[in-house]
Amino acid sequence: MYAERKVPGGLEGDVQQDELKTAGIVESLRSLDTQGSSASQLDAIEPALSPADLPARCRKAFLRHMIGQLPDTVQNRIRALRQNQLQQVRIAEQFFREVYELERRFYGQSCALFDARRDILDGVLEPPLQTEISWPDDALPLDLESNEELRQLVGQLPPVPTDTLGIPRFWLTVFRNVPQLSELVQDHDEPLLECLQDVRLGYEQDSYTVTFQFRPNTFLHDSSLLLTKRYFLQHSADQDYPFQFEGPEIVRCEGCHIHWRDGSNLTLRTVQSRRRGRARSVPKVMPRESFFRFFAPPQALDLSLADEKTKLILGNDFEVGFLLRTQIVPKAVLFYTGDLVDNVNEAPTDNGSVSSENIESEQLP
Structure with a gap:
């Protein structure tokens, strides 16, 4: 069913004339189609190229x-609009700073709720x-037959x-459930992440700190039961x-520095290395992948000068820091x-995270 077409008073005749013309054009196209020529002609017409089809740099x-081909007067109006846009950027800077302060x-x-969460996890509370569930329980079937x-x-x-x-392995399970964290x-x-008691945030004006609280364990010295990672924010637009x-x-x-107990550094491993001219192998300490890296x-004080590997590592790190917060x-x-x-199966695109692609694109002239 089509909605009734409303026409302003006095224009009914003109509209009817236009509709008759349109009907005639449609009928003509149909007649071409019956002759077998319309489809072939339309297929031969390629869609017009648009700037959006070009790579970013070429576009x-x-x-x-x-x-640059426009008259000087038009170019001056465009410069005025860019200046207008710059004023909007200044307003956006103020907006986002106040949003951060609200957060x-x-x-x-x-x-207080996070304190209660920690106590429940630890079994203190x-x-x-x-007895009352105030959210839907959308239990899903587990297909063990066809999924190895x-x-x-x-x-x-x-x-x-x-x-x-309490709830054992809570934070380890959370990390293992999130792709960006699980790969770390x-x-x-x-075994050490099973000892993680709590993860909290601390806000400063231009930075925030993620704090990891561990219970006493055989890996970390008692002076390193509180590990921190601080992220520095830029609230203003890049001048360039x-x-x-x-x-x-x-x-x-x-x-932060981690004070490991002797022989318990999870970021290192010992391998046996045999040197020429020696009958016995010699133990050698090598770095290895670990969450605690x-x-x-x-x-990198200036990301624009960092090598690609550093950009990639920091880009991923910034994404994780934004996700944690x-x-x-x-x-x-x-x-x-x-x-x-x-919610986190796709790569984050929020403005609080910086990926290697973002860093690279910002360097385009």
Whole structure:
């Protein structure tokens, strides 16, 4: 059923005339189609090329050339509009800074809830029986017959005794459920990550700190039970690329020193190396992948001068830092239960994260 077409008074005759013309054109096209010529003619017409079909660098060069061909008076109007846009950037800077301050303030109001979460995880607080469920329980079927990976994962689930206190392996399970974090966690990291008690945020004016609290263990010295990672923010637009501003960006991060117990450094491994002329092999300490390298990021004071490997490492690190602040810390239980499992399967595109592609694109002239 089609909606009634409303026509302003006095224009009915003109509209009828136009409709008759349109009907005639349509009928003519139909007659061409019956002769077998319309389809072939339409297929022969290729769609017009548009600037959007060009790669970014070529598109930018074309548009600059296009503007250069315009009369001086038109170019002056365009410059005025760019200046107008720059004023909008200044307003956006103020907006995003106030949004960050709101986030900082409201996080403080949630700290009592995070204290309760920590106590429940540790078994210090036993919550009352939850008889009322105020959210839908969308249980999904588990297809173990045709999915070998699922069968392996189910077989790896550790048994949990009925007298267990708290929720064991909570943070390790959360990290393993999130692709960006799981790829950092190695098998040899898991025993220490099982000792992770809490993950919190600390807000400063132009930075925030992610704090990892561990219970006493055989890996970390007691002086290193609190590990931190600090992310520095740039709230203003880049002077060289002001129109790319979409909110505060992470521009630098700073880890902390880890005081390992003797022989327990998870970021190192000992291999036996046999040298020429020696009958016996000699132990050699080598670096290895570990989640705890997260606390020793490469230092690059100017990302534009960093090599590609450093850009890639820092880009991934910034994404993880943004994810921890905006998703993992405030909503950890939802990643444990799978309620938000779909939210982080795609690479983050929020303005608080910086990927290697973002860094590279910002260097385009």
